Amino acid sequence: MSNGLIEREKEAILQTYKRLPIEISKAEGCWIEDIKGNKYLDFLGGIAVNALGHSHPAIIHAIKSQLDKFMHVSNYFYQEPQIKLAEKLKDMTGFSKLFFSNSGTEAVEGAIKLARRWGNSLGKTEMFGFSGGFHGRTYGSLSLMDKPLYKDGMGPFLPGMNVIPYNDIPSMEKNLNENTIAVIIEFLQGEGGIISAKKDFIDTLFELKKRYNFLIIADEVQTGVGRTGKFLSYEHYGAKPDIVTMAKGLGGGLPLGAILVCDELKDVFQKGMHGTTYGGNAVACSAGYAVLQLLENGLLEQVGNVGDYLNSQLNEVQWEYPNHLLEIRGKGLIQGILLDFDASELVDAILRRQIITNAASGKVLRLVPPLIVTDNEVSLFVHELRNALAEIV
């Protein structure tokens, strides 16, 4: 049985996505079912979105309860779900105030605007991103990224935006100075291929910040909400940025993002200077609150434990294929395998065994399962990874 979705999509939707050939009928926990009744283990988790997996009862309950009250009223009104979630995020992070957006790239756009307003008043003009970074598809985000596929033929981009090499201390020392407004950084690059910032690189970044008085924006859109085993990934470094951008897991599957700012920046935006129609939607915020409650009630610790198990298993597989599996990378439940061949080949072989993964940056197999994934599901994945590797290498 097929509803012809694959053919219909081709006719109706711009062909920007390379989709997996699966016509979905439903999804629960870490499992996705297609319209033929095939079940797939989901190690993609809606691209690191479905923190609590699919159809988690706590999220469904939160959404349904809010739907019974009101759905969308706009930011002209005071809404408890929004304020409750903001208070919880403040408590969990120590940031002073926040702004809700709908998506990751909108959070980054808002952070860029806020940083520029702060920096312009001090006569600063330049912002920096790092090579391999990913911040989204809007012009501000793209201006701080270097991937040609996402930018070619779409210029001009924003002025005063620069990209310098990641994990390269001399280049950073050469480029950052008193004219620097802000630097945006993923402490662990997701789309870039699951690459962690080196400790001395981060230490130097914070020393330069002290010397030149610029802002550090941590893009935690992919790594936030417990993905690395800490609530936000910069916590692994004992460092505290000035601004944090969040999205993906925050809404538990509904569109929701946030810009968190430190005390010094809490009054940079005055009334009317920034806004959005949907950002902070009551239903999305209710779902988000349910996600954070579960994280606080033991899930964060579980991410660390299951992540360690996944990592030890991947290392064992690497010993069996030292020439093809070059490196196991990542933290918690964002891990990757650097291969000596195109990762899409392995993605396809794993998919034939009804497990969903994806490729990041060409040669890296990316694993971002729901945070509720169990040791048994990890074992099943590793078993099928071995079978897939035996087939193709």
Ligand SMILES: Cc1ncc(COP(=O)(O)O)c(C=O)c1O
């Ligand atoms: C680190 C990072 N920032 C920003 C974004 C953009 O988020 P969105 O697709 O919600 O705009 C992503 C998306 O993958 C991301 O990984």
